[in-house]
Amino acid sequence: MKSPLLQVENLKVRLDVGKTQVRAVDGVSFSINRHETFALLGESGCGKSMTALSLMRLLPDAGRIVSGSVSLDGQDLLALPEIAMRSVRGERIAMIFQEPMNSLNPVMTVGQQIAETLLRHTGLRGEAVQERVLELLDDVGIPDAKARCNDYPFQFSGGMKQRVMIAIALACEPDLLIADEPTTALDVTIQAQVLDLLRRLQHERGMAVLLISHDLGVVADMAQRVAVMYAGEIVETADREAFFAHPQHPYTRKLFASLPGAARRGQQLEIIRGMVPRLDQEFSGCRFAGRCDSAWARCHDSIPEWVEVAPGHGVRCHLFAALQVSTPTPALPLQGGGCETGTALSTPSPLQGEGWDGGEGVAPLLQVGDLKVHFPIHKGLFKRVAGHVMAVDGVSLAIHSGRTLALVGESGCGKTTVGKGILQLIRPTAGSVRFAGEELTRLKGAALRARRANFQIVFQDPYSSLDPRMRVADIIEEGMMALGGAATASERQSQVDSLLQQVGLSPDSKYRYPHEFSGGQRQRVAIARALGVKPKLIVCDEPTSALDVSVQAQILNLLKGLQDELGLAYLFITHNLAVVEYFAHEVAVMYLGRIVERGTVEEVMCAPRHPYTQALLSAVPAVDAGSSREIIRLAGDLPSPANPPAGCHFHPRCPQAMPSCRESYPAEVVFSATHSANCLLFAGK
Template sequence: MSGAPVPMTGSALAVTDLTVELEADAGLLRAIDGLRLAIERRQTFALVGESGCGKSMTALALLRLLPENGRVCAGHIRLDGADLLDLPEREMRRLRGGRLSMIFQEPATSLNPVMRVGEQLREAIETHTPLRGAAARAKAIDWLRRVGIPEPERRIDDYPFRMSGGQKQRVMIAMALAAEPDFLIADEPTTALDVTIQKQILDLLLQLQREQGLGLLLITHDLAVVRGMAQQVALMYAGEIVEQAPAEDFFARPRHPYARLLLAALPDAHKRGQALAAIPGTVPALTQHFEGCRFAPRCGQARAGCASSLPPIQQHGSHLVRCVLEDDAVWAEAAAQAPLNSHGGGAVPSAGPGAVPLLSVRDLNVSFDSGGGWLGRKRHSFQAVEGVGFDLAAGETLALVGESGCGKTTTGKALVQLLRGSARVSGQALLDGQDLFALEGEALRQARRSVQIIFQDPFASLNPRMRVAEILEEGLETLRPDLSPGQRRDRVLALCGRVGLREDVLQRYPHEFSGGQRQRIAIARALAVEPRLIVCDEPTSALDVSVQAQILNLLRELQRETGVALLFITHNIAVVEYVAHRIAVMNRGRIVETGPTERVLGAPEQDYTRTLLAAVPRL
């Protein structure tokens, strides 16, 4: 925050007046503007805000890993007093992974797909520690065990594609921590993790802080994790910090309108049947020149001067906020007590107990083979899903929850017919009486219009060589040939607005977006053909809370208007509380408990369910 004090001690990572610019097709983009922050050893400093605000770019700038079109044009980054921007690249390579390490946001793109995970982990250990050979391998196995990888002695020789998204994230965390750095930059470190593994990882980070004095820059959209981990919180918007405070003060007395709206957008059981307080509009394009408050176009309390004059930084003890309204004590007191957004809307209608199921799954089994081949290796079979059965009615949301690797995603992919040829699938999945597993040819193509999927990893599911417009129109061209090119274009524009994307995204490629923006594109693609059933595989795990609120409101509206059924695969219990009519809990490929949401969350019958709920972070 430009002009804000940056505390310094003998051992700190301090950033002063950092400005980063990127050369883009649309012009010069100022991704970070006058950033100031300081992270002490043994401290967790949380950087929060919407996708596209500059959080991940801040992390890359600290490690001097900016893309080729990016440059630091002002400011300093000091580690224990030495300016990292002045160091030669050879010295920076020694610091990266050693004293200063990072957990990247998307493990699927950060892990080398042609190297076994053990080789990648050993490389980090041997580069930054004295350990070699068998000792380095033993250390790698120990770190895989510490981050919760089951059977680490066997999984160390797996390739990344053999692991779930959550398991790949754990491998990334192990690589970042293996050299025991002084400072760790964690960019959405627990996004892909279920609640039990998330708790294990967060407990491990807290332990390392106590034992090794680890300083942690935590970049996340999970405000419940921030509440339990951070001592300091900085809220970032459109390239600059608009509020910074001790965590206790930030959550008890948020002062910026943006902060209060973010907290109001969080889903929970108390908001069931109501629309969430989603923030209207999107983060502004950073290619423009800002004269006033960057949040003013989306702020319900903006005044005439907000858009024309730069807001001053107001300081209230250790609480800093960039807002002209802080001068108005009467307004500030009233705003702190009143909601900034109000939304109507009743409960989402759900199917009654006697409703005819839209989808009826019986005795679903999925197994994979591994090994075998021309080298004479023995073929092994792994049972990923065993005896799964459930019903799902039109207009109903069934949440499928459980730990990473329990078979949730495999179940969803099997229903969408994405495992043909790669797994053995048996059982029945009746959609309006038609068995999806028995369909072929034109009948299968027609069924794909009725059943769509939103994937967990948006980067891997979007064609990197296609523009967003082509991605969104591809399904319409194939599954809705009745639409004219003009109608397809109109539908694509409408979809962009509904998922919170500006029209200018249509001519850009997936790599030009943040993880949350890519997920919005993936959601728009699934919605394009107006399916009757959507398999939502962690659809909001990559989204910040404001966009998550937009998406949950959108799914809720679609369900009310069209009666679409949702199989909602997630580890976010707060989202489950808000959106699900019923819950099915999976463990080791089987459904171990199912029932109405209120009953399962309020009075779980299984020890496994109780363990899951006990690990959920709360505000």
């Protein structure tokens, strides 16, 4: 076997933060072979991006590499002078960043940006550069490359920008491509397109890819070998098959177990206790020991050695060092098989037990009828209304108390606007919102304010949803004061304490400011704030999409527990289908301002009828690598809601489109009492 392309030995990176040193990367070793995709998997803050940046020697000023070696084809990168390093970057190692919006220069055309790399690293000049740029744009699948290479980045959508980034990275045909969370900011259908592209290009050019991701699904889809990082260390390395079939390290196993999915409906998700340890301390034992269920005395006393449990499969854990050959670990109940095996979903979960009569005869808590939210587009000197963005265009739904309705869709489809329209944070243009029989759209001022205690919202980003200059106690108190909850200050304080306990935070934390908390803890504060006014309905606007998998599990468990305890109804807005399968009772799928399919979670997730739902479901990378699935690739991007396509909104991207789809918007076709879709395919039946 040839020597590996990239060999990293005992890499250590320190970050200077004030007086302390953070061990961002602490003794990481791995190697990548040619033509291979190597995935670095880990939660945020575990040092995976730092590892990638130190390979490129692009660490921030506070960071420095204290020891270790990085050799590319036998050449030690860390010993190179900066000027030689510059020709390595871009030419031999290229990098794609997470955020396509920020990684392109907004005042240069994309053609110029690609040419910039070519001019630096190749001898091409003049016409030849232009030709190569067009070739590259063609390669990454940008239609009409000739016209588009003179466009500016803002004229491209997110997925297209990421393609341009890839074109820049590929410009000099690098040996190694570092992809740092290349699809995290993209929607599932776009993510599937970009991953496809990466795979194809890798196949064609034979480069090695270092894929950095927190998403087990993406890793399962792309990687040949996987390394799991935790707190600056690699804790497990294995081939993909071995990794997904028999994860060994307790952390990896926990990570798998905390994934939501159909198979775990009705159960509590496994959570990892506590938090990632601070990295500014000297470790005397295993870094995971404090959170590990199978930790024993030795785990706290001595640092575990690297153990090979099988060829190519290594683990850093005392459990295996002691036994050397591990006892056969019980196979993990992997998800994804829920529908096919027909077990998990059909068994009645405790949540939807016998008490639930299917909603017949009971008036729903929230009834939304034909909700429309249109934003006017102003143009010209006198701000004439030139058109409307039809963000929400006729959405109807109903939620019963104690139930969860999931609203699923890609970004830009109007699902968040639906949530805000229901809460009257954005006044709907037309339609009705009836809460417990009362029409909200016509209420104004004080009358509306009085009813606000009944419905609350939890936002997506826990960093911007809490006022950074207020203490936690003030934040939670605010709603109670505004809506006249507890009367006296001391009553309110005791209520704040009990709320904090309810969401799993200690009452002492109420005197702290939000920035002192982690993302998951902030989200708990946001939930406590919503609970403070004793609502009946909570609109959860992607509450877990900004969080790590293990923290997501904690929040989902919390939400579920609160629902059981208090009988809350949730409108759960999300794009994460695994969360839907785990959490929701009913599902509504949105596309471009309208609901295209609705039904119970079993009906929609296991037997999707609408082509869009089918595509959405198939585009999610499955963790269960063994299962073969047919992936429906959607072409193109979401059209603009200011100018939706005539007829069925989905027809330009639909693989099963018929001529008649172009003519009129399809009517609702009912499959069962609860299941319906808007598609002409079924109109005849």
